Amino acid sequence: MKPSERSFARRLDLTTLQLFAAVCEHGSIGKAADKEFIAASAVSKRLSDLEAAAGTALLYRHARGVSPTPAGESFLHHARSVLLSLDRMQGDLGEYAEGVKGHVRIHANISAIVEFLPEDIGAFAKLHPQIKIDLQEHLSSDVIRAVHDGAADVGICNQQADLQGLQQQTYRQDKLVAVLPRKHALSRRKQIAFVETLDFDHVGLHSTSALYLAQRRAAAEVGKQLQLRIQVTSLDAMCRMIHNGLGVGVMPDRAFELVGSVGDLVAVPLTDAWGTRDLLIVARDFQTLPAPARLLVEHLLSKT
Secondary structure, eight states: OOHHHHHHHHHOOHHHHHHHHHHHHHTOHHHHHHHHTSOHHHHHHHHHHHHHHHTSOOEEEETTEEEEOHHHHHHHHHHHHHHHHHHHHHHHHHHHHTTOOEEEEEEEOHHHHHHTHHHHHHHHHHHOTTEEEEEEEOOHHHHHHHHHHTSOSEEEEEOOSOOTTOEEEEEEEEEEEEEEETTSTTTTOSOBOGGGGGGSOEEEEOTTSHHHHHHHHHHHHTTOOOOEEEEESSHHHHHHHHHTTSOBEEEEHHHHHHHGGGSSEEEEEBOSGGGEEEEEEEESOGGGSOHHHHHHHHHHHTTO
8 A cells, every 4th residue: 555545544534434425415515414413614624624635526516515526426435335344343243242153144046045055054053043144145156256355255156167266165966957837848758958948938047147158058059049038036936937838947956846836847857967067165265264154164065
C-alpha cells in the first residue's frame, strides 16, 4: 500500500461512511442529517473532508440536492460493502456470545443440496449443535468463485475445468437419468444414450448450470441442437413440467428418487460417460480452514 493510500485509510471512519451512504440514498444532505440526528453543517463538513482525503469530487451538488459522481458511485459501493461486513461481524459475534462455538459458510450446487446435504448436514448439526451452518445454493461456477473470493469457507460443486487454484476432494458421485412421462415412446428402455432424447423437446435448468452446459456440449458433439422448450430453477419444477407434457429432462438419479413423485414419470439411466459425475468439496486450503469448517469437511468425507 502506498503512503497516500495508508493516509486515506486512516482518515476514514464508520460515521463518515454511514453519512455518505445516507446522503446518496436520500439525495439530500439535509434529509440524511435529519435521519442520522446530526447537524447538516456537520455532515457537509465531513463530506468535504472526505473528498479532500480522496482527492476527487464524490458528489454533484445541485439545486435539487446531491448525487454521486462516478468516483462517488465507486466509493458508495465499497462503503456499503464495508458496512455490510461490519453488520455480519456484529451478528457473528453476537451468536458467539449466545453460545455458538463456530460458524461455517458453505455454498453448494442444487444437486448436492437436493441429493445429499440435508441428511449429511443434519447429522453433523446433531453432533455439533453449537456450530452454525450457513448453507446457500449457487451454480457450480459461482460456488468456486465464492470460495476463491472468501465469501464461503467451503463449496460443493460439480467438476469444473477451472477451479481457480482451489484444493478439491471428492464428496459423492451421482448418475444422470433421462426423466420421461410414463407413456413416452422411450419410457420402457432399460438405458438410453442422451442423443436419443434430442428428437424431443427438453425441460432444462438455467443456462449456466453445469447440467445444462453438459447437455449442450453433448448435443454439439453429435451435430444436433438441444431443443429447450422451457427452463426452470428447481428439479421438482422440472418434474412437474415433464409430467404435464412439456418435454423430457435429465437429472441425477437420487434427485429423481426424492422429487420424481410429483408426476407420473419414469427414470431411464443414461449410458453416456459424462452421465457419471463427481461432486467435489473445494476450499482454498483445507489445512488452514477454521476448526469448525475442518470438522464439517471431515464429516462430509466420512459419508463418501
